[in-house]
Amino acid sequence: MTPAPTLCTARLVLRGPEKRDLAAFTAWATRSARMETVGGAVSERDAWRGFIAGIGHWNWHGYGFFTVTEKETGVATGRVGVLNHIEWPQPEMAWHMFDGFEGKSYAFEAACAVREWAGRTLGLEPLISLIAPSNTRSLSLATRLGATEERRDVIDGENVIVMRHLAHDNPRATAQAAGAIS
Template sequence: MKTFIETERLILREIDIIKDLEPWTEMMSDPDTVRYIGNQTMNRAQSWRQMAMVIGHQAVRGYSFYSVVEKSSGDWIGRIGPWFPEGWPVPEIGWTLHRDYTRKGYAKEAGAACVDYAFNTLGWDSVIHCIVDGNIGSMKTAETIGSRRLYSMDGIPGVTDELCWVYGQEKPDKV
């Protein structure tokens, strides 16, 4: 598996649809986890299709959500990375963690590393994070990694019609 980003505690690598399917399905079948990302739990077949879509995004764009692995245990803990599907306002860094790995600073650690990767490897001038209203954890994560609230949107295309807040930041040397 190709590693894209490595941090002190995490490895962000390409998705392995066979190896990652079970924990991905566990994550996406949890109502609390999906509450702010479409509010629809997924079964194994739906999770497989979503993983295939993310792998397809990698093939089309050259980047995508990556599987996040905790170095100390080798456990798959979520998906985090650069994302820019059709309908998005601009490229995003997004994150979703398995419920067993939240509140450990992993989203902040991987999110910050992905912002750096987007600026310094992908050549982006700015990044955003589309966050559904009420998702306080993601709002705090975005702020912690240097983003600020920019504007609101009426939903995220293909995900939700709920009010969303767009957080973001410019590449430091561009400011």
């Protein structure tokens, strides 16, 4: 469905979105309490539109959200990827884990792989993440990845902290990727 490559880490497979991922995405988008930090829960109709837009993003830009799956089970655990929506200041590395898959370092592992791929393959260095000030989990993950606060801004009508990530070839990023990528 998308031109997305497949990336593998020690525990995960990152691939383009497929029809079978819609149910897990819809459950997250319509019911997860964590949606409050990304604009609030949406309707099933809006979830479907968001899912389809994600497929279009891959076709338009050549990058987008990967579906993150467990290597052993094939279960979709979340999405991590590179986005560049209209009026975005530049490409953003973004992530969200579906309910029940937080706290396993899946987002960290997948983000290391995406940062490496985006830098080495696409030349998109260094990426940013746009994070709501109240999203402490995402801020912690960005910091763990080595990102630093660059500025505060209003993007798409939302207050965000712009976190600047390490370049993929930064020694810390290289060490992180070596531990994550199989």
